[in-house]
Ligand code: MF3
Ligand code: CO
């Protein structure tokens with residue numbers, strides 16, 4: 001199942017994988033050092049905050065199941081998150097700092113009447129996460145200018161009408177590096193394959209079964225320590241959504257459940273460590289990692305992606321995109 005260096009590359013080029021999308025020198029990117037983080041931005045008092053921002057108490061991870069009324073509110077939060085991700089992603093360019101992306105995203109939250117859920121969550125100091133190259137997740141926006149050929153994941157969670165909508169996508173900076181496009185495109189497709197595998201009254205593990213063998217067949221590794229999560233009134237609810245096959249996972253999904261699917265794929269080993277800022281997770285080998293995320297609803301027949309705009313746009317891909325890719 002796992003792709004070896006001397007196997008033919010998955011892309012159909014007929015080159016050896018190690019001379020094509022698995023070329024370790026083409027995949028290498030500058031290691032990302034921690035930069036300077038500016039002061040937290042403020043949100044007008046009229047915009048309602050999640051309770052943890054004021055109390056400091058994070059609610060326990062309870063299951064998130066929607067009724068007709070709560071679903072209307074969750075749809076709004078998810079549409080806002082999708083809109084902010086698209087518009088912030090549109091600002092990614094050579095020389096732009098992740099702090100500037102944070103400012104753009106923060107101002108869009110305020111403009112759309114949303115509170116940025118990350119801001120003040122367990123002490124997180126910024127309004128979005130920005131994870132560059134070998135940063136696996138939870139990068140804090142700072143003063144590092146993006147460089148040509150970098151990849152950056154932007155993760156947006158918007159709190160609207162008492163609900164959280166959570167979505168992320170990985171963007172190329174300047175001219176995409178072909179080997180990194182393999183990682184990014186595979187991670188997007190893995191996310192969508194995972195979502196497409198969801199069926200009511202079937203195991204949650206259908207997601208991992210769709211993601212992990214697919215990722216490994218292309219020579220990438222799936223992060224095991226982080227997963228998706230129930231989402232709705234609670235930011236990080238139950239269940240934990242594993243993206244790797246785990247025979248101890250016995251969760252069965254039911255209609256009305258809402259959770260995220262957000263696999264992280266690594267071009268090197270999927271081992272990482274937390275930086276001294278207490279958040280940034282760096283791949284031990286500094287090899288680039290990518291991630292995509294959607295908030296989804298389990299329906300009577302399958303799953304629906306909620307994190308799209310009112311007119312169906314998203315930076316993280318649609319099930320229609322998946323049909324075209326397969
Ligand atoms: N949005 C992230 C997720 O997908 C969580 C970020 S929490 C933060 O679950 F505190 F790091 F911002
Ligand atoms: Co997220």
Ligand code: CO
Pocket residue numbers: 166228229260262293
């Ligand atoms: Co999430």
